[in-house]
Amino acid sequence: MLDRVVEIAKKKLTRYEYEIFFLKNRKLKSESQDLRVDKIIASEDVGFSVRVIKGKKQGFSYSTVFDTKSIEETIERAKDLCDVVSGEETVVLKDRLQKAEEIEYYDLFATKLPVEEKIGKSIELERLVKQTDDRIKAVRNSTFIENIFEKHLINSFGLEVREIGTVYTAMVSAVAKEGEDSQIAWSYNSKRFLSDLDLEEIAKEAVFNSTSLLGAGSIKTKSMLVLFPPSSIVELLDTFSPAFLGDNLIKGKTLFKDKVEQKVASEKITLIDNGVLSKGLASSSYDGDGVIKRKTVVVENGYFTGFLHNLSTAKKANSQSTGNSSRSDFRTFPSVSITNFYIERSDDDIQKIIQDKDEVFYVIDMMGLHTADPISGDFSLGVNGLIISRGEIVRGVRGAIIAGNFLELLQKTVAVGRDLKFYANIGSPSVLVEGITIAGD
Numbered sequence: 001m002l003d004r005v006v007e008i009a010k011k012k013l014t015r016y017e018y019e020i021f022f023l024k025n026r027k028l029k030s031e032s033q034d035l036r037v038d039k040i041i042a043s044e045d046v047g048f049s050v051r052v053i054k055g056k057k058q059g060f061s062y063s064t065v066f067d068t069k070s071i072e073e074t075i076e077r078a079k080d081l082c083d084v085v086s087g088e089e090t091v092v093l094k095d096r097l098q099k100a101e102e103i104e105y106y107d108l109f110a111t112k113l114p115v116e117e118k119i120g121k122s123i124e125l126e127r128l129v130k131q132t133d134d135r136i137k138a139v140r141n142s143t144f145i146e147n148i149f150e151k152h153l154i155n156s157f158g159l160e161v162r163e164i165g166t167v168y169t170a171m172v173s174a175v176a177k178e179g180e181d182s183q184i185a186w187s188y189n190s191k192r193f194l195s196d197l198d199l200e201e202i203a204k205e206a207v208f209n210s211t212s213l214l215g216a217g218s219i220k221t222k223s224m225l226v227l228f229p230p231s232s233i234v235e236l237l238d239t240f241s242p243a244f245l246g247d248n249l250i251k252g253k254t255l256f257k258d259k260v261e262q263k264v265a266s267e268k269i270t271l272i273d274n275g276v277l278s279k280g281l282a283s284s285s286y287d288g289d290g291v292i293k294r295k296t297v298v299v300e301n302g303y304f305t306g307f308l309h310n311l312s313t314a315k316k317a318n319s320q321s322t323g324n325s326s327r328s329d330f331r332t333f334p335s336v337s338i339t340n341f342y343i344e345r346s347d348d349d350i351q352k353i354i355q356d357k358d359e360v361f362y363v364i365d366m367m368g369l370h371t372a373d374p375i376s377g378d379f380s381l382g383v384n385g386l387i388i389s390r391g392e393i394v395r396g397v398r399g400a401i402i403a404g405n406f407l408e409l410l411q412k413t414v415a416v417g418r419d420l421k422f423y424a425n426i427g428s429p430s431v432l433v434e435g436i437t438i439a440g441d
Helices: 002-012 068-084 115-119 121-132 199-211 230-244 246-251 311-316 350-354 406-411
Strands: 017-033 036-054 057-063 136-155 160-178 181-191 222-228 271-274 295-300 341-343 360-367 378-389 392-405 413-416 421-423 426-428 431-439
Touching: 002 017, 002 036, 002 068, 002 136, 017 115, 017 121, 036 068, 036 121, 057 068, 115 121, 115 136, 121 136, 121 160, 121 199, 136 181, 136 199, 160 199, 181 199, 181 421, 222 230, 222 350, 230 341, 230 360, 230 406, 230 421, 230 426, 246 311, 350 431, 360 392, 360 431, 392 406, 406 413
Parallel strands: 222 360, 341 426
Antiparallel strands: 017 036, 017 136, 036 057, 136 160, 160 181, 222 431, 271 295, 271 341, 360 378, 378 392, 392 431, 413 431, 421 426
16 A cells, blocks of 8 residues: 555655655553453554645645545645745755664564453452452453554655564553552553563552552651652653754753753763663654664763754754754654653662661652643642652651652752663662752641
């Protein structure tokens, strides 16, 4: 079907530069309840888009239908839009394909497993949660998802990129009860290879987070040493990652504007975007523009080194593409986004450090991240967690508040652990931060 799109485009777009993007995504989703498969969903999304360029103008259209008439109508719509839109200096296509290293991102073995074995993963995850702790009285949303996708990028310069990949995801919520108290917590992860998706680890995290808060109480307002485990730092990185993107630099919507080569964080912080990370969820040989993906350090030992770009934002910012163009859907223009984004591990032994501390606040979960401001870096979050003294858990805390600024948090970091862990495409070790006010009673 793609061959027909290319054939028609070559005939109808002789006076234009053009780009064709094709995506097929097959999804298998299973949900379990009471150790039985409760729901199975199998779906397939297939479509293509055409982007046409003439001078400084571009038009865009897409379709999910591949008959000759629909393909021709899609191309004509893109041409019509190209003729009427205002021009833009930064319209650009990649003019040649450079040789890139091959990246592992397709699990051939898992795709050939029987469907029954894959949909049974949701039951397996539910069972693991229930058998981990007697205080777990219910499991909600035990879910397993398989995504198998195929992408093609073809343009009028002769560039052709094909990518096939897999993503396996599991998520679960655990309900813990003790006496009259009840707590719920969830955990998840996504991996490119099914064998790397550790259901036992996901189950243990959900159980620990829910049971640890049983009997939790309030806390007096005070400035504390705060330990953010990987799951909490990953949520913060996800929230504030737009500040590192070139399109927000151009819009003036980033706290890092005019901060290149300036110290923005503790020397403990090195922050990396790595599009070629082995088995990384966002790893591939080429980005959505056909540019080779690469490893980019955006903060090195506390110093901000620069923004992440695709071809368009790089041209606007008089910079170079970092291989961060994203094409996750044929219905939209290419955008700029993070790939595998993470804080680099260090040699700090955080467990040893906190054994010498009288009081450390360990963050289990945070509420209200959607209200955080990625432009200023300000946040005010509800938090639940644990009080740790001399390395031992003393009690649980719920209903507290942490308010501050993302840069301030990075600057107050005193230790970065060895336990780098990824949740989907974002990762971090544990991070220890001093002088954070925990607001309570």
